[in-house]
Each structure stands twice: as structure tokens, then as C-alpha cells.
Amino acid sequence: MPVPHDIAAETELWDAYAESAFKDDMEPTFCWTQYAGHGPGPELLGEPASVLEIGCGTGRALAYLAQQGVKARGIDLSPVMVKKASERWADTGAEIECGEVLGFLREDTRTYDAVYSIFGAAWFTDPSRLFPLVRQRLAPGGVFVFSQPPAIPGAYGPQGMYKGGFAGKAMFTYRYSYRPAVWERLLTRAGFTSVQTLVLEAPEPGHIGTLVVRGGTASV
Numbered sequence: 366m367p368v369p370h371d372i373a374a375e376t377e378l379w380d381a382y383a384e385s386a387f388k389d390d391m392e393p394t395f396c397w398t399q400y401a402g403h404g405p406g407p408e409l410l411g412e413p414a415s416v417l418e419i420g421c422g423t424g425r426a427l428a429y430l431a432q433q434g435v436k437a438r439g440i441d442l443s444p445v446m447v448k449k450a451s452e453r454w455a456d457t458g459a460e461i462e463c464g465e466v467l468g469f470l471r472e473d474t475r476t477y478d479a480v481y482s483i484f485g486a487a488w489f490t491d492p493s494r495l496f497p498l499v500r501q502r503l504a505p506g507g508v509f510v511f512s513q514p515p516a517i518p519g520a521y522g523p524q525g526m527y528k529g530g531f532a533g534k535a536m537f538t539y540r541y542s543y544r545p546a547v548w549e550r551l552l553t554r555a556g557f558t559s560v561q562t563l564v565l566e567a568p569e570p571g572h573i574g575t576l577v578v579r580g581g582t583a584s585v
Contacts, residue, residue: 415438
């Protein structure tokens, strides 16, 4: 049963997040995990000439790729975050647009060598609706890669999440959590091939790991 996403309310949540998450002195960097310098880097994307980051947040990863000569485009729901990131990374050539990811992917006519999400839209969007749209936007031989925390054992499907703990204004969204085998099945159903899932252990024993999922498309 689909959960009732309220885009206006979620925009307010991500605008509030942008105010605390964005730092003017941050530098471009690319890391799939929540631990700086830990885990693989952009090599999981292959050698793309063009990329789309869905839920690009602060834009640090997008700016990093743009500095490497990749045609880098990002989409984010928060107008506040998009304004901050567009201004901060203007000199890198990265393009950042504001919009809701499902609507953006339906209307976009461009294709990309890679689409990716780092704790971004792939975590917060119904995969049964998102994955087929991502597949349509990938060029032949392209890849879709996303990372997020692994599911808590026994807690699968859409999970409600409040912002900022359990006091204050009730701002919330939904995140999606599944076992690795289910992620693989969802991608395969959407037309992806060579699907791989991996849970990277944290650098500290007993700490939260990172789920990394990669799916490809057939070459012409």
C-alpha cells in the first residue's frame, strides 16, 4: 500500500535540514558512506561522461565529479538547498535544479551514463515508482548506484521518520528499507541487469554500516 507523501510538507522538512547541513566552507568530495574517507569512491559509476544525482543535497559529490570533467546535473526537492548549492558550486560547472524527483524524471528528456543517490532520493522515494523512471533516463550501458543505511532487521518497507527527534513541529517523511535480495528483485523488475548489493561494514566495529546497490543497463 503506497504511503501518502505530502510534497509540500516534505519540502519544508528538507528546507529546514538545508539550513543546518550546508556549510559555506565545505569542499567537493565523493564518498558513498557516512564515514569520511571510508569505502569506495566514484569508480562505482564507471567512467561516465554525464551523471544525474537524485536528491543531491549539499552538492559536494556533484561538484567533485564536475571538477573531473563530468557533465554533472543534480535534482533536489529543497529550494533552500538548491540555492545554496548552486551558488557555492557555480564555478565547477555543476547544474542543480529544484524539483520533485518523480516529476522531474517523467518530464526530463535527457539520458545519462550514470544516475546515483548518496543517502538521497533513492532512500526517500517508493522504489516501485522510482526505479522504472531511472531506467528510462539511463543511456545504453549506463548504471544506477545508490547508498543508504541497511534496513534494521525486521523493519522493512516504508518507514516514517521525524526530523530533529521527537519534540517540536511534526515534520516527517518516509524512507524505504529492504533486505538486499529485495532491492535486487526491485531493480530486476524495473529492467536493470547485473544487479549487485553490498553492505559495507563501518570503520568501527558495531557501528552502522552502509548499503550500496548497483544496477546496470544493457549495451546496444
